[in-house]
Amino acid sequence: MGPGREDMMTGEALAALEQSDVIIGYTVYLGLLGERFQGKELLSTPMRQETERCQLAFQEAEKGKQVALICSGDAGIYGMASLMYEIGKTHLETELVVIPGITAASSGAAVLGAPLNHDFCVISLSDLLTPWEKIEKRLVAAAEGDFAMAIYNPSSHKRKDYLMRACDILLCHIEGERACGYVENIGREGTRAVTCTLRELRETQVNMFTTVFIGNAGSEIINGKLVTKRGYQIERNTGICRNN
Amino acid sequence: MGPGREDMMTGEALAALEQSDVIIGYTVYLGLLGERFQGKELLSTPMRQETERCQLAFQEAEKGKQVALICSGDAGIYGMASLMYEIGKTHLETELVVIPGITAASSGAAVLGAPLNHDFCVISLSDLLTPWEKIEKRLVAAAEGDFAMAIYNPSSHKRKDYLMRACDILLCHIEGERACGYVENIGREGTRAVTCTLRELRETQVNMFTTVFIGNAGSEIINGKLVTKRGYQIERNTGICRNN
Numbered sequence: 001m002g003p004g005r006e007d008m009m010t011g012e013a014l015a016a017l018e019q020s021d022v023i024i025g026y027t028v029y030l031g032l033l034g035e036r037f038q039g040k041e042l043l044s045t046p047m048r049q050e051t052e053r054c055q056l057a058f059q060e061a062e063k064g065k066q067v068a069l070i071c072s073g074d075a076g077i078y079g080m081a082s083l084m085y086e087i088g089k090t091h092l093e094t095e096l097v098v099i100p101g102i103t104a105a106s107s108g109a110a111v112l113g114a115p116l117n118h119d120f121c122v123i124s125l126s127d128l129l130t131p132w133e134k135i136e137k138r139l140v141a142a143a144e145g146d147f148a149m150a151i152y153n154p155s156s157h158k159r160k161d162y163l164m165r166a167c168d169i170l171l172c173h174i175e176g177e178r179a180c181g182y183v184e185n186i187g188r189e190g191t192r193a194v195t196c197t198l199r200e201l202r203e204t205q206v207n208m209f210t211t212v213f214i215g216n217a218g219s220e221i222i223n224g225k226l227v228t229k230r231g232y233q234i235e236r237n238t239g240i241c242r243n244n
Numbered sequence: 245m246g247p248g249r250e251d252m253m254t255g256e257a258l259a260a261l262e263q264s265d266v267i268i269g270y271t272v273y274l275g276l277l278g279e280r281f282q283g284k285e286l287l288s289t290p291m292r293q294e295t296e297r298c299q300l301a302f303q304e305a306e307k308g309k310q311v312a313l314i315c316s317g318d319a320g321i322y323g324m325a326s327l328m329y330e331i332g333k334t335h336l337e338t339e340l341v342v343i344p345g346i347t348a349a350s351s352g353a354a355v356l357g358a359p360l361n362h363d364f365c366v367i368s369l370s371d372l373l374t375p376w377e378k379i380e381k382r383l384v385a386a387a388e389g390d391f392a393m394a395i396y397n398p399s400s401h402k403r404k405d406y407l408m409r410a411c412d413i414l415l416c417h418i419e420g421e422r423a424c425g426y427v428e429n430i431g432r433e434g435t436r437a438v439t440c441t442l443r444e445l446r447e448t449q450v451n452m453f454t455t456v457f458i459g460n461a462g463s464e465i466i467n468g469k470l471v472t473k474r475g476y477q478i479e480r481n482t483g484i485c486r487n488n
Contacts (some may be wrong), residue, residue: 007259010346011251074350075358082358082474085466092467098358100350102254106318110342114319114326118374119382121365121391129474130362134390138363141389145382147365222329223336230326230373 001072002102003187004032013099017068022060024053025070033070041065054083058091074103078124078152105150108183108211111193113225115181115213116148125162126153136169143173148219148228151212154182160205163212167202170214174198179215181226182206195226245316246346247431248276257343261312266304268297269314277314285309298327302335318347322368322396349394352427352455355437357469359425359457360392369406370397380413387417392463392472395456398426404449407456411446414458418442423459425470426450439470 002008075081121142176199246252319325365386420443463472
């Protein structure tokens with residue numbers, strides 16, 4: 001579904017929904033679907049019950065229906081595609097097709113400027129299924145590789161200090177003045193983009209609907225936008241690619 | 245523009261093209277635009293002349309026209325957004341809006357299965373603007389962080405052996421049996437997805453229209469699809485998240 005706004009979905013995704021007999025998803029996302037889809041058979045399972053949601057999708061498909069299982073962003077990035085293939089191991093007669101969508105790394109970056117642009121990492125701070133030590137290791141690796149970063153799930157009710165903890169790890173490897181930023185409510189009511197330094201980001205309390213961006217060594221704030229250099233112009237001016 | 249197929253573009257992107265007086269882009273992408281756009285004023289600059297293309301966009305905008313500058317994939321990922329902000333430093337009266345698109349990490353992953361799914365890195369093997377040593381450093385960091393990877397620009401006429409060189413670096417840190425794959429001509433005629441091991445990938449000559457995917461430690465081939473685990477089911481079966 002991308003960020004949630006229908007005009008940020010692809011024609012391919014909308015066509016799949018139109019052709020489906022049943023649409024299954026977390027209640028919040030079903031509610032974001034346009035009027036014309038509300039007449040379809042809409043099924044849901046409670047939050048966290050992703051496995052049950054996938055099983056439901058196969059059960060409905062096995063009744064001969066065309067089923068669409070929806071999730072926000074891109075189904076292949078912290079989405080439902082992987083779990084569907086896992087559970088599909090025991091439902092081989094059902095054809096599974098993944099339709100890509102706009103992930104927050106792309107939609108958030110577009111609001112903030114061009115913070116990724118070159119080589120980058122996407123890292124989730126959610127330790128629901130990932131040990132925190134593993135997340136720390138990835139933050140260190142991303143900093144050592146001088147990757148730009150998109151940070152997903154930077155905060156939740158139970159993890160209010162996770163972004164601060166992540167910034168403390170990054171600050172061991174990256175200067176405090178590093179250009180960063182974050183975007184709230186991408187593609188929804190109240191979209192808000194903020195640029196700041198890594199040190200300022202450490203002191204910021206973001207909400208769970210926020211995607212955080214860390215620039216690389218060549219990133220800078222240009223007229224309020226977070227921009228990671230591609231190199232062309234720099235190369236022409238100085239002969240070296242400053243973002244490398 | 246995403247991969248190039250119109251139904252893989254968002255409504256927002258299509259609306260921007262429809263509202264534009266001028267559409268500027270590399271000739272190949274202008275040619276991929278649908279019939280209804282061919283009547284617009286279409287302008288181009290030769291390959292490699294991205295700076296001139298951006299300057300042309302501002303020049304046309306300063307004539308009072310609404311201009312769309314197009315590129316493939318996502319404008320914010322190895323696209324034109326960053327260069328537009330750079331050149332925009334001297335064109336402050338022109339409003340610049342970035343419209344996100346489906347990048348090859350998402351569109352390629354959807355064809356191959358769910359190879360990214362969790363934390364991942366996007367790395368380009370093009371050393372046109374990046375020293376090869378920097379690319380090597382990022383490959384090592386990505387391997388050490390156990391990131392899944394999407395490799396852009398894995399080959400070109402002048403860089404036929406770059407994927408082999410990248411695989412040799414990864415093979416110093418990752419087992420040869422690591423689940424990998426690649427996709428050719430995403431969203432175009434002749435789309436082809438192949439799964440293989442990292443050792444097999446090293447021996448593969450891919451073309452320049454290929455995106456390569458390297459799984460993480462928990463990735464596996466499920467019914468011909470490259471799948472990186474999300475964790476739910478594994479967690480339930482064994483109490484540990486095998487992709488971490």
